[in-house]
Amino acid sequence: MRGHQAKLDISNGCIDLSHGSGGRAMAQLISGLFHEAFGNEWLARGNDQSAFDVGGGRMVMTTDGYVVSPLFFPGGNIGTLAVHGTVNDIAMAGARPLYLSAGFIIEEGFRLSHLKMIAECMGEAARSAGVHIITGDTKVVERGKADGLFISTAGVGVVPVGLDLSAENARVGDRVLISGTLGDHGIAIMSKRQNLAFETDIISDSAALHDLVAKMVEAGGHGIRLMRDPTRGGLAATLNEIARQSDLGFRLQEEAIPVKPDVAAACELLGLDPLHVANEGKLVAIVSPEVANAVLAAMRAHPLGCDAAEIGEAIADDHHFVQMATSFGGGRIVDWLSGEQLPRIC
Amino acid sequence: MKYVHEFRDKEIALGVAKAIGTEVDLARPYRFMEFCGGHTHTISRYGLEDMLPNNVRMVHGPGCPVCVLPAGRIDMAIHLAMRPEVILCGYGDLMRVPGSQGASLLKAKARGADVRMVYSTIDAIRIAEENPAREVVFFAIGFETTTPPTAIMIRLAEKKKLSNFSVFCNHVLTPPAMQNILKSCGIRNIGHVEIDGFIGPAHVSVIIGTTPYEFVAEEFGKPIVITGFEPLDMMQAILMLVRQVNEHRHEVENQYRRAVIRDGNLRAKEEVSNVFELRDRFEWRGLGPVPYSGLRLKPAYTKYDAELRFDMGELCVADNPACKCAAILRGIRKPVDCELFGKICTPVTPMGSCMVSSEGACAAHWTYGRFRDHQQRPAS
Numbered sequence: 001m002r003g004h005q006a007k008l009d010i011s012n013g014c015i016d017l018s019h020g021s022g023g024r025a026m027a028q029l030i031s032g033l034f035h036e037a038f039g040n041e042w043l044a045r046g047n048d049q050s051a052f053d054v055g056g057g058r059m060v061m062t063t064d065g066y067v068v069s070p071l072f073f074p075g076g077n078i079g080t081l082a083v084h085g086t087v088n089d090i091a092m093a094g095a096r097p098l099y100l101s102a103g104f105i106i107e108e109g110f111r112l113s114h115l116k117m118i119a120e121c122m123g124e125a126a127r128s129a130g131v132h133i134i135t136g137d138t139k140v141v142e143r144g145k146a147d148g149l150f151i152s153t154a155g156v157g158v159v160p161v162g163l164d165l166s167a168e169n170a171r172v173g174d175r176v177l178i179s180g181t182l183g184d185h186g187i188a189i190m191s192k193r194q195n196l197a198f199e200t201d202i203i204s205d206s207a208a209l210h211d212l213v214a215k216m217v218e219a220g221g222h223g224i225r226l227m228r229d230p231t232r233g234g235l236a237a238t239l240n241e242i243a244r245q246s247d248l249g250f251r252l253q254e255e256a257i258p259v260k261p262d263v264a265a266a267c268e269l270l271g272l273d274p275l276h277v278a279n280e281g282k283l284v285a286i287v288s289p290e291v292a293n294a295v296l297a298a299m300r301a302h303p304l305g306c307d308a309a310e311i312g313e314a315i316a317d318d319h320h321f322v323q324m325a326t327s328f329g330g331g332r333i334v335d336w337l338s339g340e341q342l343p344r345i346c
Numbered sequence: 347m348k349y350v351h352e353f354r355d356k357e358i359a360l361g362v363a364k365a366i367g368t369e370v371d372l373a374r375p376y377r378f379m380e381f382c383g384g385h386t387h388t389i390s391r392y393g394l395e396d397m398l399p400n401n402v403r404m405v406h407g408p409g410c411p412v413c414v415l416p417a418g419r420i421d422m423a424i425h426l427a428m429r430p431e432v433i434l435c436g437y438g439d440l441m442r443v444p445g446s447q448g449a450s451l452l453k454a455k456a457r458g459a460d461v462r463m464v465y466s467t468i469d470a471i472r473i474a475e476e477n478p479a480r481e482v483v484f485f486a487i488g489f490e491t492t493t494p495p496t497a498i499m500i501r502l503a504e505k506k507k508l509s510n511f512s513v514f515c516n517h518v519l520t521p522p523a524m525q526n527i528l529k530s531c532g533i534r535n536i537g538h539v540e541i542d543g544f545i546g547p548a549h550v551s552v553i554i555g556t557t558p559y560e561f562v563a564e565e566f567g568k569p570i571v572i573t574g575f576e577p578l579d580m581m582q583a584i585l586m587l588v589r590q591v592n593e594h595r596h597e598v599e600n601q602y603r604r605a606v607i608r609d610g611n612l613r614a615k616e617e618v619s620n621v622f623e624l625r626d627r628f629e630w631r632g633l634g635p636v637p638y639s640g641l642r643l644k645p646a647y648t649k650y651d652a653e654l655r656f657d658m659g660e661l662c663v664a665d666n667p668a669c670k671c672a673a674i675l676r677g678i679r680k681p682v683d684c685e686l687f688g689k690i691c692t693p694v695t696p697m698g699s700c701m702v703s704s705e706g707a708c709a710a711h712w713t714y715g716r717f718r719d720h721q722q723r724p725a726s
Contacts, residue, residue: 268350321717328577329356329363330393332714338442338693 013112020106033112034136038102038126040232044133047066049133051097057158061091066151071118074188078151078278079122084280086155087129088229091210092283094165094217095157100126101310102153103137107146118149129208131155157210163217167245169187169225174314175292176250177285177298179212180205180307182235183263184231186277190270198269202262207281212304215284219298223291229283236275236286236334239322246286249317252324252334256311276337286314353576356390362581363397369588376402378587379677380545381524383410384575384703390714392577402584405541405677406700406707408523409550411488412439413699414630418661420445423485426514426656427451427459433477434468434514435470436485436538437492438463439703444696446663451485467499474503474511483652487516491549493641494614500643500650507529507661512652515642518628520550521558526630528566541677543587545580546572548602555610559598566596573601599670621647629662631699632671666691669698674707681708682719688712 018025035043040049066082076084082102087237090097102122104217106115126133184205191200209229217224230238235257239250259267267274281304287295292310299305312324322334370376380386386406389395395404408414420443427434434451441452443461455461459481464470467484474482486496496513503511524544546559551572555693559570569590573583583601590597621644628640643651652658665671669691670684681687681700691697693709700708 041658150535323717326392327356328354328392328394328397329359330396331717332390332393333717335713338713 008112010112010116013111015106015108015112015115015140017108017140017142018066020083020138024297026138030136030138033116034104034119034138037116037123038133038136039123040132040134042132043136048135050099052134054098054156054158057161057259060087060090060093060095060157060159061154064089064152066139066153068189069147070189070192071114071148073192073204075185076206077118077121078149079118080125081204081206081280082151082153083122083125083129083131083133083317085231086153087131087208087210088283090155090157091135091208091213092165092222092227092229093157093159094163094213094227095159095210096214097129097131097155097157097208097210100131100133100153100155101135101137102151103139105139105141105146105150105152107148108140108143110148115149125208127261129210160217163222165224165226167226167242170242170246170248170286170314171225171288172248172314172316173289174225174286175289175310176239176252176312176314177287177292177299178235178257178309179209179283179285179294179305180281180313181258181263182230182279182282183259183267183274183277186234187263187266189265189278199296200262200266202260202266205279205281205306209281209304212299212302213283215298215302216295220287220291224295225286225288227283227285228242230279232278233337234274234276234278235284236273236322237336239334240320240336242284243317243320243322246314247320248314249320250312250322251315251323252312254324254327256309258307258309269345275334289313312344331335350576353574353578355578357577359581362578362585366402366581366585366588367399370399370402371592372399372401375542376588376591377405377541377547377677378402378543378584379405379527380406380580381409381670382545382547382550382575383408383413384548385545385573385580385701386410386707386710387705388575388577388580390710393714394577395715395718397581397683397709398584402588404498405676406674406710407527407544408630408632408675408699409520409547410422410703410705411518412703414518414523414632415443415487415516415715416631416707417445417663417665418629420451421449421661421663422658423514424449424451424454424459425661426483426652426658427454427461428457429481429656431481432656433460433462433473433480433482434485435462435464435473435482437465437487440485440487443702448695454637458553467495468502471499471502471506471508471511474508475506476515478510480510482511483656484511485516486513489518489520489547489550490553492620493517494553494611494617497617499620500647501617503650504647507564510630510652512655513643513669514652516623517641518630519639519641520554521562522636523630523633524559525561525565526633526639528562528568541568542591543569543571544584544628545587545684546570546598548574548579548605550571551600551602551606551610553611553614556598556600556606556608556646557610563596563598569596571599571601572606574601574605577658603705620644631665632675634672661705665699666697671698671700671708674700681711688716
């Protein structure tokens with residue numbers, strides 16, 4: 001039998017079950033679409049795995065799953081989000097991200113043109129972040145068993161010798177720095193949800209933060225205690241998590257927390273708190289007071305940190321409360337979100 | 347945000363706080379109930395309590411439409427949602443409200459019920475049009491603010507001749523509940539209600555105006571200041587209440603003049619009275635049955651009444667006997683006085699009405715204010 005297979009019909013074609021069956025259709029999808037988009041020497045070898053060299057330092061590894069809906073949103077799509085999210089998880093250790101894996105779970109009927117667009121954006125995001133997608137997997141599930149497309153990733157990177165960013169490093173008096181405005185990603189996504197479409201120019205902040213991190217480490221060295229990217233649950237969840245892990249509390253100044261006016265307006269309308277809304281291109285750093293100004297200056301000098309701000313400090317607190325002086329003059333807690341963020345009716 | 351930031355101005359707020367501090371009589375307490383959940387949220391969200399003298403205390407009333415919905419009504423909605431032909435539509439804050447035994451619409455959805463969150467009654471109409479083979483039920487809740495959109499929706503359904511659409515009506519009224527709080531002093535051996543004045547509802551008053559409160563002010567001798575939801579609105583309203591108390595006045599004053607007029611929104615009131623009529627009584631979670639406090643559809647619209655259409659039958663579920671919501675809603679107890687608070691009753695696992703939404707007294711204290719339980723309040 002000859003190995004003839006019709007060319008992938010990208011503009012009109014759809015994923016069918018044969019694209020996940022392990023046969024020619026799958027091989028064609030992988031070579032014709034994914035290899036094309038991610039193109040690198042490791043994938044070109046066509047092995048079930050990829051071997052790579054790592055330089056000196058400790059390795060870090062992370063894994064993540066992407067199920068965002070809608071798949072395309074202002075400022076990105078599920079593919080760019082998968083690259084940025086994985087890169088950022090590695091970068092928060094102060095590490096240089098190197099290699100990613102990508103597993104695609106595709107629903108039968110998914111349009112090939114959409115898949116191609118997502119893969120190309122993913123490839124582009126990886127190239128600009130200086131990482132390579134060196135191994136992958138493709139599964140197709142029956143119609144109704146997935147919401148179009150899910151992507152799972154793993155990533156590895158290398159931390160410079162001597163750098164150990166972790167919550168237990170935080171001390172009373174440490175400063176809390178944030179790299180920019182809060183809530184952009186979550187509001188951009190919500191503005192495109194089917195039952196909640198509203199008109200706005202807000203775009204997702206989805207971005208790879210490793211270069212910003214490198215500049216911060218350069219400026220702050222061991223004065224940087226830890227970094228986190230405040231994704232789901234927003235800044236509130238991230239700081240509560242750090243408070244518990246570091247056995248401290250935090251006191252924030254609401255006035256210092258940067259929020260774009262249109263994000264603040266959308267939150268007003270929807271009854272949401274920007275501190276609970278997701279970000280995909282922001283980081284929180286807990287740094288010693290001695291290096292705070294230097295790190296902040298380094299952040300502000302970077303395009304992804306131009307709105308960076310010092311927003312509060314670590315305090316001794318057995319209850320691990322994240323407290324905030326409100327811009328109105330009173331005080332309150334910034335708590336974890338209880339359950340999913342649901343809008344209020346009045 | 348134009349027209350919002352102006353009402354959150356710290357400098358002006360500090361000026362009003364100073365005036366309150368100067369004008370209060372330190373020899374007496376000032377206990378003011380904010381009826382609306384929206385006001386409770388503002389107090390907690392902006393930390394207003396920190397800006398008031400120690401003898402001015404805010405009592406968080408029952409004005410959160412989600413909180414006062416009895417668990418039995420939630421159970422009724424869940425039973426309805428579990429019917430395979432039904433799509434149940436409702437506002438977002440309803441999704442996590444606990445019925446009996448920890449059930450909720452969110453959990454029913456996970457078990458296969460078709461429950462959809464909508465932002466507007468128009469969305470529910472659209473869903474009914476898109477699903478002609480299904481029964482679409484709108485879970486209507488709320489005070490006078492959300493009632494006009496429900497009335498308009500029902501008339502729209504009639505105009506569109508929708509035969510697969512109905513409403514599970516749980517709309518309630520504010521003035522009867524205010525009267526109930528004041529009238530039921532000591533009835534349940536939970537102590538005496540001691541309230542020196544009311545912060546009157548904001549959005550509710552946009553619809554009903556200021557006249558319905560005049561009876562309450564006169565009959566019970568309590569001052570009422572109708573005010574907006576912004577923190578500066580509230581600070582000014584508290585100052586106005588302090589002045590009324592000091593001058594032994596009990597009037598209905600309107601701080602929210604930019605939105606509220608004496609007669610309210612006549613068009614909205616007409617829409618409501620065309621479609622709805624009073625129920626003899628309606629159960630409020632935390633308050634119990636309150637006479638003439640709930641609405642149902644008029645006879646001409648009963649074909650849109652889900653309770654009749656699906657023969658739903660009233661379900662009654664008793665709250666946890668240790669729950670102190672009834673006393674907390676009346677200002678007799680504080681959240682921390684309840685032995686369930688923060689232990690088995692938290693926003694994740696609410697046991698009583700006050701913990702159900704972020705506008706409830708207990709949830710607001712837990713979410714925003716519980717750090718104060720661990721610190722001494724600075725003397726002012």
